[in-house]
Amino acid sequence: MSNERTEISSLGEFGLIEHLTRNIELQNVSSVLGVGDDAAVIDHFGKQTVITTDLLIEGVHFDLTYTPLRHLGYKSVIVNISDVYAMNAVPTQITLSLGISNRFSLEALDEFYEGVYAACNKYGVDLVGGDTTSSQKGFIISVTAIGEAATDKFVKRSTAQKGDLLCVSGTLGAAYVGLLFLEREKKIFTESPGVQPDLENESYVIGKLLKPEARKDIVEFFSTQEIIPTSMIDVSDGLSSEILHLCKDSNLGCVLYEEKIPVAEEMKKAAYKFEIDPTACALSGGEDYELLFTIPQTEYDKLVLNEEISVVGYMTEAELGAHIITKGGGKHAITAQGWNHLK
Amino acid sequence: MSNERTEISSLGEFGLIEHLTRNIELQNVSSVLGVGDDAAVIDHFGKQTVITTDLLIEGVHFDLTYTPLRHLGYKSVIVNISDVYAMNAVPTQITLSLGISNRFSLEALDEFYEGVYAACNKYGVDLVGGDTTSSQKGFIISVTAIGEAATDKFVKRSTAQKGDLLCVSGTLGAAYVGLLFLEREKKIFTESPGVQPDLENESYVIGKLLKPEARKDIVEFFSTQEIIPTSMIDVSDGLSSEILHLCKDSNLGCVLYEEKIPVAEEMKKAAYKFEIDPTACALSGGEDYELLFTIPQTEYDKLVLNEEISVVGYMTEAELGAHIITKGGGKHAITAQGWNHLK
Numbered sequence: 259m260s261n262e263r264t265e266i267s268s269l270g271e272f273g274l275i276e277h278l279t280r281n282i283e284l285q286n287v288s289s290v291l292g293v294g295d296d297a298a299v300i301d302h303f304g305k306q307t308v309i310t311t312d313l314l315i316e317g318v319h320f321d322l323t324y325t326p327l328r329h330l331g332y333k334s335v336i337v338n339i340s341d342v343y344a345m346n347a348v349p350t351q352i353t354l355s356l357g358i359s360n361r362f363s364l365e366a367l368d369e370f371y372e373g374v375y376a377a378c379n380k381y382g383v384d385l386v387g388g389d390t391t392s393s394q395k396g397f398i399i400s401v402t403a404i405g406e407a408a409t410d411k412f413v414k415r416s417t418a419q420k421g422d423l424l425c426v427s428g429t430l431g432a433a434y435v436g437l438l439f440l441e442r443e444k445k446i447f448t449e450s451p452g453v454q455p456d457l458e459n460e461s462y463v464i465g466k467l468l469k470p471e472a473r474k475d476i477v478e479f480f481s482t483q484e485i486i487p488t489s490m491i492d493v494s495d496g497l498s499s500e501i502l503h504l505c506k507d508s509n510l511g512c513v514l515y516e517e518k519i520p521v522a523e524e525m526k527k528a529a530y531k532f533e534i535d536p537t538a539c540a541l542s543g544g545e546d547y548e549l550l551f552t553i554p555q556t557e558y559d560k561l562v563l564n565e566e567i568s569v570v571g572y573m574t575e576a577e578l579g580a581h582i583i584t585k586g587g588g589k590h591a592i593t594a595q596g597w598n599h600l601k
Numbered sequence: 602m603s604n605e606r607t608e609i610s611s612l613g614e615f616g617l618i619e620h621l622t623r624n625i626e627l628q629n630v631s632s633v634l635g636v637g638d639d640a641a642v643i644d645h646f647g648k649q650t651v652i653t654t655d656l657l658i659e660g661v662h663f664d665l666t667y668t669p670l671r672h673l674g675y676k677s678v679i680v681n682i683s684d685v686y687a688m689n690a691v692p693t694q695i696t697l698s699l700g701i702s703n704r705f706s707l708e709a710l711d712e713f714y715e716g717v718y719a720a721c722n723k724y725g726v727d728l729v730g731g732d733t734t735s736s737q738k739g740f741i742i743s744v745t746a747i748g749e750a751a752t753d754k755f756v757k758r759s760t761a762q763k764g765d766l767l768c769v770s771g772t773l774g775a776a777y778v779g780l781l782f783l784e785r786e787k788k789i790f791t792e793s794p795g796v797q798p799d800l801e802n803e804s805y806v807i808g809k810l811l812k813p814e815a816r817k818d819i820v821e822f823f824s825t826q827e828i829i830p831t832s833m834i835d836v837s838d839g840l841s842s843e844i845l846h847l848c849k850d851s852n853l854g855c856v857l858y859e860e861k862i863p864v865a866e867e868m869k870k871a872a873y874k875f876e877i878d879p880t881a882c883a884l885s886g887g888e889d890y891e892l893l894f895t896i897p898q899t900e901y902d903k904l905v906l907n908e909e910i911s912v913v914g915y916m917t918e919a920e921l922g923a924h925i926i927t928k929g930g931g932k933h934a935i936t937a938q939g940w941n942h943l944k
Contacts, residue, residue, distance in 0.1 A: 307650055311730060311745055313698035317737045355656035355743055389656045400656055400698055400743035 264364040277364070306412060308349075308405035310341040316396035324440045327366055329468040331373025334399050337494070339381055340472040340547040342405035344492035346413040346480060349381060349405040349472075355389040357398030381474060411486060413551070418489035418508035422552035424571040425487075425561065427476045430497055431536055432525040434543025436460065436467030438532055462524035470547045476566065477549075483560045487551035498541045499594040500550045502580060504573075508552075511578040514571040514592060516585050541582075541592075607707035620707070649755060651692075651748035653684040659739035667783045670709055672811040674716025677742050680837070682724055683815040683890040685748035687835035689756040689823060692724060692748040698732040700741030724817060754829060756894070761832035761851035765895035767914040768830075768904065770819045773840055774879055775868040777886025779803065779810030781875055805867035813890045819909065820892075826903045830894035841884040842937040843893045845923060847916075851895075854921040857914040857935060859928050884925075884935075 314337070316322060320330055339349035354374060358367065378385055383403070439460045446453055473492075480487065489508055491500045497519065505512055521536045529536040552573055553561065561567050580592040612620060657680070659665060663673055682692040697717060701710065721728055726746070782803045789796055816835075823830065832851055834843045840862065848855055864879045872879040895916055896904065904910050923935040 307747075309652075309694070309696060309730060309745070309747060311696045311698050311732055311743070313700055313732045313734055313741065313743055315700050315734060315736050315741065318700075318735055351652070353652060353654045353745060355654050357656055357658050357661075357741070387652060387654060389654055391656055391658060392661055393658050394660045395738050398656065398658065398700070398741055400654070402652070402654055402696060402745040404650075404652060 265360075305406045306347075306409055308342050308345050308347040308407055308412065309402060310338055310345075310405075311400065311402040312338050312341070314399040314401075316398070321440075321444070322397065323444055325468060327369040328373040328376075330399075331370040331375075332377045332469055333373070334401050335374055335377035335381070335383065335403075336470050336472050336547060338401045338403035339377075339383060339405070340470075340492045340494070342403050343472055343474060343477045344413075344490050344549060345405065345407060346411060346477060346487065346490060347405035347407035348474075348477065349383045349403050351384045351386045351404040352378070353387040353402045354385055355391075355400040357391050357393030357396075359393050359395060359397065362397070381472065413487050413490040414507075415489050415491050415504055416507035416509075418504050418510055418552040418573050419554065420510055420573055420575050422488050422554055422573045423558060423561075423569050424501070424504075424512055424514065424550070424552055424573060425567055425569050426493065426497070426520065426548055426550045427473050427566050427568075428546070428548040429520045429522040429525065430493065430546050430548060431521055431529070431539030431541075431543045432463045432466035433470065433545040434467075434496075434539045435525055435528045435532065435534075436463035436465070437543075437545075438534075439464060439528070440467070460528055462522065463528045466525075467545060470545060472547055473549045476564075479564050479567075483563070485553060485557055485560055487553050490549060490551035493544075493546045493548045493550050495544045496540075496542045496546075496594075497550065498592050501592055502594050504550065504552065505576070505580045508573070509576050511574040511576050512571055512580045512592075513574060513578075514580070514582045516582055518568060518570040520568040520570075608703075612707070648749045649690075649752055651685050651688050651690040651750055651755065652745060653681055653688075653748075654743065654745040655681050655684070657742040657744075659741070664783075664787070665740065666787055668811060670712040671716040671719075673742075674713040674718075675720045675812055676716070677744050678717055678720035678724070678726065678746075679813050679815050679890060681744045681746035682720075682726060682748070683813075683835045683837070685746050686815055686817060686820045687756075687833050687892060688748065688750060689754060689820060689830065689833060690748035690750035691817075691820065692726045692746050694727045694729045694747040695721070696730040696745045697728055698734075698743040700734055700736030700739075702736050702738060702740070705740070724815065756830050756833040757850075758832050758834050758847055759850035759852075761847050761853055761895040761916050762897065763853060763916055763918055764898060765831050765916045766898055766901060766904075766912050767844070767847075767855055767857065767893070767895055767916060768910050768912050769836065769840070769863065769891055769893045770816050770909050770911075771889070771891040772863045772865040772868065773836065773889050773891060774864055774872070774882030774884075774886045775806045775809035776813065776888040777810075777839075777882045778868055778871045778875065778877075779806035779808070780886075780888075781877075782807060782871070783810070803871055805865065806871045809868075810888060813888060815890055816892045819907075822907050822910075826906070828896060828900055828903055830896050833892060833894035836887075836889045836891045836893050838887045839883075839885045839889075839937075840893065841935050844935055845937050847893065847895065848919070848923045851916070852919050854917040854919050855914055855923045855935075856917060856921075857923070857925045859925055861911060861913040863911040863913075 314320060314334055335352060338352060342349040374385065489504050491503055493500050501512060501514060516537055519537060519540050521540055526536045529539050581589050582592050583589055657663060657677055678695060681695060685692040717728065832847050834846055836843050844855060844857060859880050862880060862883050864883055869879045872882050924932050925935050926932055
């Protein structure tokens with residue numbers, strides 16, 4: 259961050275919006291009209307529009323003492339477009355509303371927007387609107403993402419079928435371990451301000467927390483392989499919680515195999531430093547933004563082409579419940595212990 | 602409000618969402634999929650999608666000491682769909698995200714949603730998604746509205762033409778006077794809690810502030826009369842500010858006649874009690890949610906059919922600037938003194 263400080267109040271609301279949106283170049287033909295009017299106009303040609311929204315509040319969803327603003331801007335976009343991918347759709351536009359207190363400088367906001375635009379550019383998404391206002395306390399971020407799905411190709415949570423394979427992309431649990439590290443270092447720093455944080459060795463898990471990616475590649479893989487998952491959800495609250503969503507909404511049970519849950523070696527090592535079980539991190543941690551989905555067993559041959567996808571179990575009838583088979587052979591009911599922001 | 606109090610935490614996040622959305626019945630054929638999945642799906646048939654978003658923060662945009670939650674819910678929807686109408690479009694869906702502190706009971710939230718649903722029903726809009734989270738302090742509301750415009754019939758701010766008539770719907774300034782009354786009564790009540798507020802006589806201006814409406818009727822009138830305004834904006838920050846937006850974005854000037862600015866008799870009387878000028882309230886007050894637009898002079902004959910529309914001036918070339926001709930015949934530059942939330 260540079261040492262310059264321009265007071266936001268010196269620009270006025272409209273000056274601020276002009277400043278923040280001056281570099282926008284619309285990428286999609288469908289973005290007929292973007293920032294600068296009462297609303298954005300999106301043109302579709304027989305496709306279906308997908309829309310999703312998230313509200314991120316300082317002190318609840320993020321801690322600015324260890325979250326660089328550029329990363330926060332990036333992540334604010336990722337969190338939303340991950341929901342669009344989870345519909346088997348392609349994100350095309352976002353709107354962004356911010357509530358900002360006067361402790362923010364323009365330079366700080368610029369950093370935030372750099373992250374927003376970096377994510378937009380990487381994922382081919384246009385920022386087409388928003389609202390900027392003051393907040394008495396804390397930074398507030400509201401993102402709405404819009405996407406397109408080919409007609410009737412979108413994928414819900416409620417349509418998994420008995421016998422379907424339960425699959426997940428990437429690896430799980432690392433973001434949660436990253437959070438544990440950052441919270442520990444924050445505590446040490448608060449108690450002994452002279453001690454510099456030692457985070458270098460944990461850049462993997464910290465990176466997974468601070469700069470997650472959305473699984474565009476998986477949705478593209480589905481498209482090229484002509485796979486349509488029977489159900490899908492993104493993993494934002496931990497694997498257990500998301501599995502229970504699919505089971506409940508599809509009125510099914512499932513069997514999950516602990517040994518099949520994908521975890522990265524770096525995450526395992528980091529978890530052991532905290533003397534916690536990597537499986538627990540995968541099940542109950544959050545913010546992985548991987549895709550959890552079900553496919554018919556007949557599609558299995560296509561799946562093995564993609565090393566980024568793991569089959570972790572299968573769907574059963576509802577009466578059998580949702581269970582995990584542990585490495586030791588034990589069988590336990592899956593319980594949701596995901597991040598519940600309202601507790 | 603009933604005396605029951607159910608703690609939100611007793612429901613959990615998903616239980617809360619289920620509770621709050623249990624009565625939704627989708628109204629539009631295009632609402633293919635609403636609340637309950639990662640994203641909502643909207644189907645369009647060769648039409649253009651309009652999307653707009655607003656962030657409302659307690660202590661900045663509203664004061665819960667005198668704003669009933671039912672009214673706040675209603676207004677949160679109105680504020681957004683007013684932006685859709687200002688595009689000459691018809692609102693079809695909204696998403697709603699809330700940040701709520703634990704001082705809110707479920708009954709209080711229900712009241713808020715009653716207002717939201719009342720507005721949705723009145724305007725034929727579907728609530729199709731959202732996010733609910735906790736806030737450490739204050740109530741936070743983020744609404745995104747989506748609408749449809751017939752292809753290339755949407756109206757921007759930047760396309761007014763020299764010589765066009767400048768028009769506005771309804772009357773202006775009352776919401777601002779309503780706010781002055783409520784702020785005064787709050788002050789009196791804070792200083793002398795025994796004194797009951799005396800608001801009955803000002804129900805007109807207070808109603809305009811607390812329960813505004815969006816000008817669906819004006820957009821329908823345009824449609825039946827085959828009028829397409831050359832530019833349009835909704836009046837949320839005061840007439841001056843909005844006129845300057847049209848002038849700047851269209852690269853034009855304008856002449857505004859004070860005597861033509863529509864104000865209600867009830868508002869005038871209320872303003873005089875405060876010893877303020879009704880015209881100043883119309884120019885610099887806010888939250889009227891009327892429509893300000895320009896049309897070619899050739900369309901004037903159609904306009905006179907609608908008593909809800911006033912011609913207040915005309916557009917000039919940019920070099921002439923934006924001016925108001927006062928009742929006394931004076932000529933002054935129009936300056937924006939609208940509500941600037943960042944000051």
